[in-house]
Every structure is written in structure tokens, then in C-alpha cells.
Amino acid sequence: MAEYGRIDPFSFAASRDIESPVSIRIIGIDGDERPTKYSTLLERPQVRHIGSNTRYNGREYSINSSSSELYVTVQVWAGSKALTVPIQTSYKPPRLERRWNEWLRLPISYKSIPANSRLAITIWDLSPDPSKADLCHATPFGGTTLALFGDDNQVVRGRQKCYIHKYKYADGTDDTTTPAVVGGNGKGAPQLANYTEELERMESLFKKHEMGEIPRVDWLDQMVFRGFEKKGLHAAKLSTKLRQQDHNANGSDDKEANDILNHSRGDTPDPYVCVLNVELPRFDFPVVFADHEYEPPPISALQPLSASQIVAQRQPEVHFGPGIKAIGESSADFGSRLVMTYDPEVGQRDNPAEAKHRRLFRSSHRHGILDRDLKPNAKVRDELNVIMSYPPTHILSPEEADLVWKFRYHLTKDKRGLAKFVKSVNWNDQSELKQAVQVLSRWTEIDVDDALGMLGPSFDNPTVRSYAVNRLRKADDNELLLYLLQLVQALKYEYMSVDSDVENIQDSPLAQFLIQRAAANFMLGNYFHWYLMVECDDYSPEQDVRNREIYRKVAYEFMTELVKQPDGNESRKTLLRQAELLAILSRIANDIKLSSDSIAKKTERVKAFLGDPKNELMSIDPPLAMPLDPSIKIISVIPDQVTVFKSSLNPIKCTFKTTTGSQYPIIFKLGDDLRQDQLVIQIITLMDELLQKENLDLKLSPYKILATSTTAGASQFVQSQSLSSIVNKFKNNPALAYLKHHNPDDRQPLGVRQDTLDTYVKSCAGYCVITYILGVGDRHLDNLLLAPDGHFFHADFGYILGRDPKPFAPVMKLSKEMVDCMGGVQSEHYRQFKQYCFLAYTALRKSSNLILNLFSLMVHANIPDIRLEPDKAVSKVRERFHLEMGEEEAIRYFERIIEDTLTAFAPVVIDKLHEWAQALRA
Structure with a gap:
């Protein structure tokens, strides 16, 4: 049985794991029936030869007559279509009682049937004079339809009593007219409900008896069984009477049933009832329906x-096949509807007329x-x-x-x-x-x-791609660094041979260009190297093997080109030493994550590990360029400033001493894929550059993030506090009180230095616009950070492109605490905040083509929120720009977003619920 969730031990099984065929045991029929009238036999002599109409001594006729030769067929139906051919009971000579006690195995397994599957069971009687509706020389004695899954989506098990609808075929459609369980309403309904409840109770006891949970006492068991059969027949008769009352009250007339009845009986239905006893397989556990996961449609051979x-x-259009919209249609009939099939090449071929x-x-x-x-x-x-x-x-x-x-x-x-x-x-x-x-x-x-x-x-045309690369050659290294992440992803669309015998990449002008520029500039080469390493480390199903080989080949060619440079050997050694540093941090991070010690003991353990001279972190000689920022060179680690966080992955904060005497703290995390956060920070950095070109400095602080593998990475630590902790520390206008504590100025109206408050207002505006465009979700006071100098920024980008784990989440995060720090909605600072928002939004709309093209290059980058709907990722960003609007209309639209966010009630409730959840977790 496959693993479903984390329930241990298992208390159920999934239907898609049950390979056993659908089986049913036909036990026998219980019930009585009146004999055919003599007048009918005189008028239609051939009726006397129908098996169940043959006479025997006695006034009442029993269907268990020794001359009644009945047989049963069973067929699986679903979605108003037959899934199997009918399976028939074997011939048995007539006996005193009509009992088969025969297991029928249907040609379909439990793992292949859908949730609406049902068994169409028809009891056939011999007929020497069949009508057009009959099957050869057999006429239906009755039919019943039994669902294979109950209301709780569990497979029906054990003995079942099925009501037989006399003289009707078993109708296996979704709205069947021959249900095995017949309900009723009216005056007799309470009485029937009481019987049904009692029967269900006794059925459960019988199942325990069969499983050996109740001791066997032969003489007592026989008495209980006979009483149970009488109660069942009485309940079935009550059900039949209720159905006939409803039938007469509605004035309905089943013409097909009457025709079959008149053909085989010649009189009207009587109140006598028949039930069919069957038994379905039993399993050790309840079997719950679970749909089979089919393979994706075949990929077209077309390019x-x-x-x-x-x-x-x-x-693609969905067409229903025969038998779904109209019962009885057959694809073999002349003039029937055609069966439409899925063709994966439909969208790949031109319309001949248009071509x-x-x-x-x-x-x-x-x-x-x-x-x-x-x-x-x-x-x-x-x-x-x-x-x-x-x-x-x-x-x-x-x-x-x-x-x-x-x-x-x-x-x-x-x-x-x-x-x-x-x-x-x-x-x-x-x-x-x-x-x-x-x-x-x-x-x-x-x-x-x-x-x-x-x-x-x-x-895909090589000439077009070469033309684009030639244009990129005119960009300087600083500009190229802004797009490097996307250019590495664009290597997937290049035509390159992955044959190991071919030692050059002449077929890819983009690969040649990136290798040459990265080898000549260590800043580019540092990030280019780690971007390649992450792709080489990606063994997920979404990463094609060919792509992995391409990145390995590009990485090899890069190292080959790097050593050709004047200081290439030193650069290559630096990259290797960076890998050793990350390996050391990964080792201790893995030990800490698996440890069950307290946070204090884990912190002491990390301090001792980093301070051990064997790990060579107390003295780094020569100085090592940080992978996060190669412009920063570190000379040692500071063990006393190590912090282990309380989250499930236990990230480690390490502080390094630089060549300039300053400190550079980082957060190293193992067990998490940081590529999505890395992408968001890269886009924020790019947007900051775009705003700077428009002479709009919004004091953004995009801290650096670098994914070093698919499960590890580091981020720059910025000294700040979350709004949540600030609210807990300062009660009245907490954000303003926090800034006033660090930057007091009694000469200003709000008591805070003017440059600090300006920085706060500008950074709030910038991040509000950027997070709206990127659709950043899961915004709460814990991931809104405020630095002592007034820089406001966001952290934790686990949800982007409009995704949010909470319902009714706002499209932009603007809390009351943020606005109160500006002096309220009537203040001059709030008016400036709105103006900065409008300027930033209009400036970024001018560069929408660049941002959209960058996202289009990331659709196959295995970013979690892009991978969910890669075909819609770019359109989700485009919708936030509202390019169909003019500039003034777009400004009015963004103003409405700001006002709606401030007046919305749901964000306040979400923040409060998150606060309570964090308090309970602590």
C-alpha cells in the first residue's frame, strides 16, 4: 500500500492500491409471488412456459419453485456507461430453493473503477416467446443496481440485501430507476425507518459474528437468522407499498415495465416483494476511493x-461519447455521434486554410x-x-x-x-x-x-538568438549582473550538444558570451558559478536530464576559460574555498537540525564548532570573498555572535570579520530551497535600479540572498525588528515609538528626525508597490521589518504571484501600524506616501516589458510558485501592471487599492489570528 499522508499506523487503504478484481457472490432470492391468473393462461398459452410461471401444487406460488430456472448477470457501470461485459452465473438444475452461492469475478479491478461505479444485476427468466425488448429467449425477472462505494466514499463490503424491481432490466445509469436500496416517505416512512435502523444494527452484529468477534451458539444463531429474515422481508414489503403509494399519487406510468409485465404476466404488479442476497469481498481495512494518477498525455513528435x-x-474541447447524453446510443450504429478523442498535436499544426x-x-x-x-x-x-x-x-x-x-x-x-x-x-x-x-x-x-x-x-531561430546576444554585448557588467539569473535560465533554450566528446560550445552564442564575460569579471563569475551549481544540483523531476548535462558542460567550459585569465588560478581557488566554507556550515547545520537539544545547547554547540581551530574559520588566510557579496572579504568568524533560531530548520546566524574591520552577519539555512526568495530579491534590486534612473530614490534595502544548492543557501542579515515584536514592546503607535526611541528629535512634530521619517515613508511606498506587482502573499507583522534608521522592508517570500495561504488576503499589505507611524491618514506624510506610490507605479509600468521578459525566462526555473502554473506566471504579473489603462486611470486605480486596503476588515482579523497562532506555538 502506498503512503498516503502521515497516518501511522494505517487505518484505511486506497482503492487505487487494490489490484483484486471486483467480485460478488450471488447467494439467492427471498420472497413470494402470486401465480398467474387462469384467464391470462387461457388467452396467452405461451405464458405458461415461462420458467417462473410454471404451476405447482398449492394456492401460493414461490419463486423458489423447483421448476424455476433463473440465472443472474452482473455488469459494472459508471458514468452511465458499461465498463465491462456481463458476467453470468453458471447453469444449475432447479432445486427446492433458488440458491446459487456462486462467486462471480468481473474483468475489472478495484483500482480501475471510478467513485460512481455500480453493479447492474439482472435476474433472467426463460421465455419461449421473447419480445423485442427481451434478450434472445430470456426475459427479465427483475433487476437491481448496487453502488460499489457508499456515501462516505468507502467500498461497500459484506452481505447486502438488494430490492428486486420486478420485470425490469438493471439500469446502471447515474440516475438509475432500479436502486438496490429503496427509500420512502409518507405515513409509513417512520415505521420503515425503524425497521431499517434495526436491520442495519443486526447487519453489523452479523459481520462481527462472521469475523469471530461474537461467540458461535448454533441453536441460538439459527433462531436469530430466521428472525432477521422475517424482519428484512417485512421492511422490503413496507418499502414496496410506499413506492406504489407514491407511484399512484404522482400518476406516473412506466410503460416499459407494464409492457414487460403484460408480456410475461398479464396482470398488474402485486405487493409481494423479492430481495436478492449478495455478498461483496471483505478487506482488513476500510477501502477509501482514491483516483488513479494517470500519466500525462503523450507528447507530440512535432517540434x-x-x-x-x-x-x-x-x-481542446471535451466531447461526450455515445451513451452519456442519451442512453442506448452505440458508436457502432449507423448515424451515431462520432467519438472525439484527444489529439496532442491539434495546437501544433496550422489551419490549412489560414496557412x-x-x-x-x-x-x-x-x-x-x-x-x-x-x-x-x-x-x-x-x-x-x-x-x-x-x-x-x-x-x-x-x-x-x-x-x-x-x-x-x-x-x-x-x-x-x-x-x-x-x-x-x-x-x-x-x-x-x-x-x-x-x-x-x-x-x-x-x-x-x-x-x-x-x-x-x-x-528558436539561431540567427535571432545571435542578434539578441550581440545586443547584450553592449551592456556593461553592472547591468548584465541584474539579468544574470535569467540569462543562466535561458541556456536551457540554446541548442548545445551534450556529448562529452565535444569539447566546445560553439553552437551556443549565449553560452560563449556568458563564459567570456564571467571569466573576465570575478563579480560576474562568482554569481555565474553558483547559479550553475544550483542547476547542476537539481535532480527533481521538473529538471530535465539534458538541462543538467548542459549546465555541467557550461560549468566545465567556464572553469577552463577562467584559468586562462591572468589571475584565473586565484579566482578558481577562491571558488573552491567558498565551497569548502559552505560545506563546513552545512555540516554543523545538519547536526543541529537533527539534534533534540534545547536552543541554548544548540547555540553553544555551534559556537564550539566554529571556534575549533580544526575547522580553520578562526583565521581565514588569505581573505576569502563572500559568496553572497564578492566585494566583501572575510578574515575570520566571530563565534560569540552565533545565534540559532527557533524555527523547524534551525537557521544559524554567523558573523564574520571583514578586511575593513567591520562585521558581516549572514543567516545560513539548510533544508530549504531559497531560489524563489533569490528571484524576488533580484527583481526588487532591478526595480530599485529602474527607479533610480527615474531620479526616484525610495530607500529600498534589498538584502542579498544566494541559493548554493536546491536545499541550502545564505542570506544577508540586516539589523532590524519585526513589526510584531515592536507592537509587543511599544503599545501606543508602536512603529513611531520605535523610531523615536532610536532617532529622537523634539523639534519635529512627531518627535523623530526628519531624514529618518522620510526614509520610512519612501521605503514603505516602494515596498507596497513592488510587493503588489509581484503578488507577494502571506504578509503579516512578523515578516514586515523596520530598521533603526527608518528603512522599512519585507522578508520571507514563500508566496508570490498572488498565492496566499490565508483567505481574503489583501492584494497589498498596508497595516494600520504603518500608517499611524506617518501621522495618520490626514497627515502630510501619508499624502507624500501616496504620491511616492503613484510615481513608483507609473515608473515601473514604463519598464513592464523588461520585467515581463525576465519572468518569461524563469518559467522553467523550477521556482515553486511559478512551477504551479508556468503558463500563467507572466500573465499574473502583467495583470498587476494594468497596461490597458492610461497613466491617470492607473493612478486612480492604485489609489483605490490603497484606500480599500486600509478600510478592509479581513487583514486585521488575519493579523490577529496569526498573532494568536504564534503565541500558542511559543
């Missing part, structure tokens, strides 16, 4: 579409002789401007692609048009490809954001 081939794709139209349209604009001087009129110019304003993820319609192709020479003067032009080219058409390459050389220089966009998975 992924390039951006130029992506048109408005048709979404032919494109060829005909472009045939007149293919050679470019007349197109070079073609100018758009005013209407077409407006249409082209609309196309140029599309975000980078927008898919051009066939008409828009044709328009861009037609005026491609005119658009060569517009740097925004290159990405749209590349999307409009059919790169599979050799004549178009040849001319597109010529047009690329004429295009004006594009921006870096467009160059990054052309390195994504949609642009």
Missing part, C-alpha cells in the same frame, strides 16, 4: 512552435522590391502603433502578423517592432527566413528588454 508560428490556438491564405498574401510581398518604399496611411499607422504597444507576451493574430510583414521595412526604424516582426515570420518557410535575416541587419538598435525577450523558448 515546439516558435513565436512566429503561435497563433490564436484553439482550446494557404498567408502564403497567398505574402507571395506578393516576399521579395521586398516594392515593399522597401511602402508607407502606411494614417489608418494603418494607427493599427501598427497599437501592435507596437502590445506587451511582449501578446500573441499576434494572423491579420496582425501579415500587416507587420507587409510594412517590415517601414518598421525597421522602430526599435519596438523587431520582436513583433520576429513573431510574424514563418521560420519554416525558407524564402521568408532568408529575407527576414536580411531585414534583421537593417533594424535600428533595440533595447535590452527586447533582446532578453528573444532569448526565451519561443524564439
Whole structure:
């Protein structure tokens, strides 16, 4: 049995682990029935030859007559469709009682049946004169439908009594008309309910008796069994009477049942009842339904579409097969509906009509002789401007692609048009490809954001990717460092041979470019090395083996190129020493995490370990560049300033002494993947640079985070306190009291130094806008931090892109404590806060293409919140920009967000619940 959750020991089993076939034991039929009238036999002599209508001595007729030759068929149904062929009981000569006591094994296992499965059980009688509705020379004596799963989604087990609906086939559809358990309402319902409750109680006792939990006493058991059968028959008769009363009250008429009845009996239904006793397999544990996890649909052999081939794709449609919408239809019948099947190549092929139209349209604009001087009129110019304003993820319609192709020479003067032009080219058409390459050389220089966009998975043409790399060569190292994380991910979309015999990577201009620039600048080389190491360490199912081999090959080529540099050997030794430092920290972090000691003992243990001369951390000679920030060189660790945190992973805070005499504290964590936090910090750093270019310094403090593997990493420690701890320490206006404690100034209205309060207001505005755009979730007072100098910032980015573990979470975190520190909603500082928010939002909207292209390069980066819905990751960020709005409309929209966040009641409740949960946990 597979592991489900963490329940130990197991108290249930899952149906998808039960490989046993569905089986049922047909025991026998109980009940009496009146004989056929003589008048009917005189009018229809052939009726006397139906097996169950043969006469015997006595006024009452029993279906257990020795001349009654009945047989039973069982079939599994689900979703109003038969899942198996009918399985029939073997022939047995008539006996005094109608008993089969035969196990039937159906050709399907429990792990393959859905939750709405049911057994359609039909009892057949012999008929020499079958009607059109009958099966060969058999007519239905009655039918019943038994569900295989109960209301609690558990497999039905043990003995069952099934009501037989006389003269009807077993109907296995979802809204079956032949249920095995018949309920009723009306005057007799309470009485029937009492009988049913008593029968269920006795059934449970019988099951215990069969399992040996109740001692066996033969003479007493026989008395109880006979009494139980009488109670069951009486309850079934009551149920039948109630059904007939409802039937007469509703005035309904089952024509099919009456036809079968008139054919086989010639009279009306009587109040006598028949029940079928069956037995289902028993299991040691309750078996709960668990759906089978199917393999993903087969991948098409077609190559992924390039951006130029992506048109408005048709979404797959679900078509119902025969028998779902209308019972009785068969795919074999002439004129029946076709069965629609899933085709994974539907979205990969062009519509033939559209493809032919494109060829005909472009045939007149293919050679470019007349197109070079073609100018758009005013209407077409407006249409082209609309196309140029599309975000980078927008898919051009066939008409828009044709328009861009037609005026491609005119658009060569517009740097925004290159990405749209590349999307409009059919790169599979050799004549178009040849001319597109010529047009690329004429295009004006594009921006870096467009160059990054052309390195994504949609642009697979080598010429296009080489053009983008050539544009990146003009970026300096500081700018390149901002995009390095995404450029490393873009290596997945490069064409490179992973053959170990091939010792060069000439096929990838991007890999060559990154290796050359990283080898020439140690700052770039440091981060480039660790980004590669994380990808090489990723053995998750989401990381393709080919990708891992590509990164290993790039890492090898990087080291080869690095040693060729003048100080390359020293740089290579530095990277190796960094790995040794991280290995030492990982060793003690793993021991501490597995230890059951108290926090105080764990802290003392770490201090002793780091202070041990054998670990060579008390004196680091020569100084070592920190992996987090290579500009910082450390010379020793300070054991006395070690702290072990109380969380489940027990992160360790280590403080190092630098060559300048200052201290550099870090937090090392083992057992957590920091790549998502690393991405968010990188985007915040980039946004800070973008705002600085707009002369807008919002005093952001993006601390550094570096993932060194998929389960380890380090982050810079910034001296600060959470708003939660500040609220617990200062009661009235806690944030302002905290700033006043560290930066008092009695000359100011709020008693805080003006520069400190300005820093606080600006940083609040910056982080409010950035966390809104990135959809950062799980915001509470514990991950809102405030430094003594007024810098406000966020920590813990475990939820992004709109995900949040709490219901009714706000789209932006702006608490009452934050606003009170500004002086309230009527203060001048709050008005400045809103103005900074509007300036930051409009400035970042101008650079939306760059941010969206960076996220598009991360869709396969195995980031948790991107991995959940990779196809929607970029669109979630784009929705937060609201690019369809004008600047003024966007400002008014953001102002409404601020006001709604302040007046919302749910965030206050969430913060209070989180505070209580933390108090209980402590």
C-alpha cells in the first residue's frame, strides 16, 4: 500500500492500491409471488412456459419453485456507461430453493473503477416467446443496481440485501430507476425507518459474528437468522407499498415495465416483494476511493512552435461519447455521434486554410522590391502603433502578423517592432527566413528588454538568438549582473550538444558570451558559478536530464576559460574555498537540525564548532570573498555572535570579520530551497535600479540572498525588528515609538528626525508597490521589518504571484501600524506616501516589458510558485501592471487599492489570528 499522508499506523487503504478484481457472490432470492391468473393462461398459452410461471401444487406460488430456472448477470457501470461485459452465473438444475452461492469475478479491478461505479444485476427468466425488448429467449425477472462505494466514499463490503424491481432490466445509469436500496416517505416512512435502523444494527452484529468477534451458539444463531429474515422481508414489503403509494399519487406510468409485465404476466404488479442476497469481498481495512494518477498525455513528435508560428490556438474541447447524453446510443450504429478523442498535436499544426491564405498574401510581398518604399496611411499607422504597444507576451493574430510583414521595412526604424516582426515570420518557410535575416541587419538598435525577450523558448531561430546576444554585448557588467539569473535560465533554450566528446560550445552564442564575460569579471563569475551549481544540483523531476548535462558542460567550459585569465588560478581557488566554507556550515547545520537539544545547547554547540581551530574559520588566510557579496572579504568568524533560531530548520546566524574591520552577519539555512526568495530579491534590486534612473530614490534595502544548492543557501542579515515584536514592546503607535526611541528629535512634530521619517515613508511606498506587482502573499507583522534608521522592508517570500495561504488576503499589505507611524491618514506624510506610490507605479509600468521578459525566462526555473502554473506566471504579473489603462486611470486605480486596503476588515482579523497562532506555538 502506498503512503498516503502521515497516518501511522494505517487505518484505511486506497482503492487505487487494490489490484483484486471486483467480485460478488450471488447467494439467492427471498420472497413470494402470486401465480398467474387462469384467464391470462387461457388467452396467452405461451405464458405458461415461462420458467417462473410454471404451476405447482398449492394456492401460493414461490419463486423458489423447483421448476424455476433463473440465472443472474452482473455488469459494472459508471458514468452511465458499461465498463465491462456481463458476467453470468453458471447453469444449475432447479432445486427446492433458488440458491446459487456462486462467486462471480468481473474483468475489472478495484483500482480501475471510478467513485460512481455500480453493479447492474439482472435476474433472467426463460421465455419461449421473447419480445423485442427481451434478450434472445430470456426475459427479465427483475433487476437491481448496487453502488460499489457508499456515501462516505468507502467500498461497500459484506452481505447486502438488494430490492428486486420486478420485470425490469438493471439500469446502471447515474440516475438509475432500479436502486438496490429503496427509500420512502409518507405515513409509513417512520415505521420503515425503524425497521431499517434495526436491520442495519443486526447487519453489523452479523459481520462481527462472521469475523469471530461474537461467540458461535448454533441453536441460538439459527433462531436469530430466521428472525432477521422475517424482519428484512417485512421492511422490503413496507418499502414496496410506499413506492406504489407514491407511484399512484404522482400518476406516473412506466410503460416499459407494464409492457414487460403484460408480456410475461398479464396482470398488474402485486405487493409481494423479492430481495436478492449478495455478498461483496471483505478487506482488513476500510477501502477509501482514491483516483488513479494517470500519466500525462503523450507528447507530440512535432517540434515546439516558435513565436512566429503561435497563433490564436484553439482550446481542446471535451466531447461526450455515445451513451452519456442519451442512453442506448452505440458508436457502432449507423448515424451515431462520432467519438472525439484527444489529439496532442491539434495546437501544433496550422489551419490549412489560414496557412494557404498567408502564403497567398505574402507571395506578393516576399521579395521586398516594392515593399522597401511602402508607407502606411494614417489608418494603418494607427493599427501598427497599437501592435507596437502590445506587451511582449501578446500573441499576434494572423491579420496582425501579415500587416507587420507587409510594412517590415517601414518598421525597421522602430526599435519596438523587431520582436513583433520576429513573431510574424514563418521560420519554416525558407524564402521568408532568408529575407527576414536580411531585414534583421537593417533594424535600428533595440533595447535590452527586447533582446532578453528573444532569448526565451519561443524564439528558436539561431540567427535571432545571435542578434539578441550581440545586443547584450553592449551592456556593461553592472547591468548584465541584474539579468544574470535569467540569462543562466535561458541556456536551457540554446541548442548545445551534450556529448562529452565535444569539447566546445560553439553552437551556443549565449553560452560563449556568458563564459567570456564571467571569466573576465570575478563579480560576474562568482554569481555565474553558483547559479550553475544550483542547476547542476537539481535532480527533481521538473529538471530535465539534458538541462543538467548542459549546465555541467557550461560549468566545465567556464572553469577552463577562467584559468586562462591572468589571475584565473586565484579566482578558481577562491571558488573552491567558498565551497569548502559552505560545506563546513552545512555540516554543523545538519547536526543541529537533527539534534533534540534545547536552543541554548544548540547555540553553544555551534559556537564550539566554529571556534575549533580544526575547522580553520578562526583565521581565514588569505581573505576569502563572500559568496553572497564578492566585494566583501572575510578574515575570520566571530563565534560569540552565533545565534540559532527557533524555527523547524534551525537557521544559524554567523558573523564574520571583514578586511575593513567591520562585521558581516549572514543567516545560513539548510533544508530549504531559497531560489524563489533569490528571484524576488533580484527583481526588487532591478526595480530599485529602474527607479533610480527615474531620479526616484525610495530607500529600498534589498538584502542579498544566494541559493548554493536546491536545499541550502545564505542570506544577508540586516539589523532590524519585526513589526510584531515592536507592537509587543511599544503599545501606543508602536512603529513611531520605535523610531523615536532610536532617532529622537523634539523639534519635529512627531518627535523623530526628519531624514529618518522620510526614509520610512519612501521605503514603505516602494515596498507596497513592488510587493503588489509581484503578488507577494502571506504578509503579516512578523515578516514586515523596520530598521533603526527608518528603512522599512519585507522578508520571507514563500508566496508570490498572488498565492496566499490565508483567505481574503489583501492584494497589498498596508497595516494600520504603518500608517499611524506617518501621522495618520490626514497627515502630510501619508499624502507624500501616496504620491511616492503613484510615481513608483507609473515608473515601473514604463519598464513592464523588461520585467515581463525576465519572468518569461524563469518559467522553467523550477521556482515553486511559478512551477504551479508556468503558463500563467507572466500573465499574473502583467495583470498587476494594468497596461490597458492610461497613466491617470492607473493612478486612480492604485489609489483605490490603497484606500480599500486600509478600510478592509479581513487583514486585521488575519493579523490577529496569526498573532494568536504564534503565541500558542511559543
